Amino acid sequence: MNNNQVKKVVIAGGGTAGWLAAAALSKQLGSLLEIELVESDAIGTVGVGESTIPTICSFHALLGIDEAEFMRATQATFKLGIEFANWGRDGDRYVHGFGHLGKANWMGEFHQFWLHARSLGFGGELGDYCLETQALNSRKFATSEKPMLNYAYHLDATRYAQYLRGHCEARGVVRSEGKIREVRTNAADGFIESLVLECGKQVRGDLFIDCTGFRALLMEEILQCGFEDWNQWLPTDRAYAVQSELAGPARPNTRAIARSAGWRWQIPLQSRMGNGMVFCGDYQSDDEALAQFLAEIDGEPLFDPRLIRYRAGRRKKAWEKNCIALGLSSGFVEPLESTSIHLIMIGITRLMQLFPFDGIVPSLQQRFNQQSRDELEKVRDFVVLHYKLTEREDSEFWRYCKHMSVPDSLAERIALFRESAQVHRNADELFRTDSWVQVMLGQHLYPQTYHPMGRLMSEPQLRQALAGLQGNIRNAVARLPEHQVFIDRYCKAAPANNTAMNKPETAAL
Ligand SMILES: Cc1cc2nc3c(=O)[nH]c(=O)nc-3n(C[C@H](O)[C@H](O)[C@H](O)COP(=O)(O)OP(=O)(O)OC[C@H]3O[C@@H](n4cnc5c(N)ncnc54)[C@H](O)[C@@H]3O)c2cc1C
Structure with a gap:
């Protein structure tokens, strides 16, 4: 038990998880907390995660986000559901x-x-x-007609993080650029005390949020929380991702098309199409998957496809000592139902509800861990259902x-x-x-x-x-x-320089 008050939050990582956490904490609890975010341009973000579910609308309301402004800034389109092709039987089509x-x-x-x-x-x-x-x-599509439609967005992940960063910095969040070289812990209780960056800067905090992606730098490398593997139920373990030119007006839906060893996605933005091919390395080689993927992309690819490896499963604890995992560091259920950004948002909401202002106590941790586990397992079951x-x-x-x-x-x-x-x-x-x-x-x-x-x-x-x-x-x-x-009238974005701006950086498991 640690009875120190929590006054300073340090967020490690500036992908979607890191900036969403910073945005929500600064907007809702900013008068009570000092917030600093550390990210490394050299490492970059995972660069995918562009399809969402309707809960994003209420979270954006919590952040005070103006919808049309957000959509222009992130080249976003609307999403009314997912069209599944070839899942039950080859040639099938149904919509969720x-x-x-x-x-x-x-x-x-x-x-x-x-x-x-x-x-x-x-x-x-x-x-x-x-x-x-x-x-x-x-x-x-329309947002204002009656009856109202339930909807979510397709968004550009890189632009989304930048957009959120703007909100955060305007509210006083401090951003420190640099690779984390060392994590210092207290010898007596193992609590994290500070992050040391490559430039030598030391970032101290009371509560740390691990948003370092699949690396889980704090939760795994330092606190060794362990990982529960779900590969037996969710066998895909890698994905190619590439953006391509739009071959027609944007559809208001994601497409998930089953292929021989997985499935491929199409996520339309205002300026380009996001494409991906999720597959299982045990059943298809990287070269075969790449050839199949490239043969099926509609528009001209804007750069070479990038391979992302992942493991489905969950970090055994979402909150350990004075560190909380959010985003990919906390676990991953593959992207079939576009649930990861939602899980980040619900994790942040829970953190704000259970925030340990007066010190970290086991009962808060247990509650947080139990709820995080339940949620992820339910999402897992729903995704496994499709397979x-x-x-x-x-x-x-x-x-x-x-x-x-x-x-x-x-x-x-x-x-x-x-x-x-x-x-x-x-x-x-x-x-x-x-x-x-x-x-x-x-x-x-x-x-x-x-x-x-x-x-x-x-x-x-x-x-x-x-x-x-x-x-x-x-x-x-x-x-x-x-x-x-409707998009052209309501939230048309300026033309984008896709190749220059969106080429994702490396991502590692
Ligand atoms: C193939 C694929 C498709 C996906 N599709 C969807 C989707 O359609 N919808 C959805 O909701 N989700 C999707 N996701 C999940 C989504 O991409 C993530 O939930 C989301 O991007 C959040 O990522 P993150 O912020 O946790 O990690 P990342 O984006 O990886 O960010 C990690 C951050 O940590 C920083 N960092 C790491 N190590 C260090 C260090 N040593 N020093 C300093 N900084 C460091 C990095 O620089 C970066 O800023 C998908 C994921 C994959 C793999």
Whole structure:
């Protein structure tokens, strides 16, 4: 137990995690804390992480960010969901849209009605009942129309960190540039006392936030927290990333296209397309993956693809002694559902709620560690679901995924849905029932039975109700402008010099 008051926070690392932490702490707790951030231009950031989920909107509100200004500064576009291709079967397409499905009632969720209609031979596609999915399919978007769309952003990661840095420095956050050469700890209790930079500068603090990325310089190299490996459930372990010229107007969605040993992403920004290929080194060589990736990129690549290696899993403790891990240093679930930036934001929120102003005590640490673990495990299960539910047997990789055993927590959810169409969800879980349902049905997990609530209506009543819901969505989408037209009007960014500005630096595991 350490009863020293926490007055100075030192953030090690200036990627998305470091600058988001600095931005939130300076905005919300700046009058109580001194904040210093250390980053090294020579090391650079991971340079990816450009697709987000809707929780980013409320976090930005907390930071006082002006949406149109942020979008211009980061070349951002809007995101209404993810389009998955080839996941259940080769040639499949389904959308995980951010909105609600149809209309639920107290007895249960909308999909129970839809399943009944489907058994009677009508009802169309599940996505017909999601406003966001239909807007996405039509490439339409607006922020101000009623009903409001649930949305997130695609953003340029490098520009985002720079944009946040501007906010932070305006609020008094001190930035120290330089590589951390040494971490000094207290001989008696092992608490971190200071970071020593290569130039000799010593940065002292009471609380340290490790945002050094996959290196986890403080949490692993110094405090040796250990890592729980999830490779058996999330077998991909590397990704190629490259930006390319846009080959048409930006879509309001991320695309995740399954390939023979993983999947590739497309993330459209205003000025360019972000492309990546996530794969598993046990099933595909780097050269094969690169050739497959390059052959499929739509626009002209803006530089040579870069290989990033990673390990799926979590740091065994998110808070150890006077150090807290945020971002990649705390763990990583591969980017399929764009959850990492959200996990940073929720980690920062938790830190502010549990902030140890009057000293670090075990109960706060335990609470923080438990919540961090629960959250990451739930996100892991949701991502593993996509792999487990494949019906593909056309490559060794997909055969492995289809037949692998999954965490008990996920196996129970799959069984529950298969046997009863029920989705169990705790109140504080990130992914809603509708998200689980879209992925499970999108990948052909059709339940053996469902709640009989649909049978409480006569067939004509059910037909009428479903047709009404579909019609309302169609009308609402028809009123929306094209996504690109809305961007041009609302937040058009100046043309970007992509190659010069965005070429990412090295990243290591
Ligand atoms: C392939 C891939 C795709 C991804 N896609 C998404 C996505 O679509 N959506 C999403 O939400 N997330 C995504 N992520 C995750 C996302 O990239 C990260 O969560 C996010 O960028 C935060 O990274 P970070 O700040 O933790 O680390 P980094 O960006 O690596 O930053 C680390 C910082 O620490 C500094 N540093 C390190 N060592 C030292 C040292 N010795 N001295 C001084 N400074 C040091 C570096 O200079 C840098 O500033 C993806 C990740 C990968 C690998």
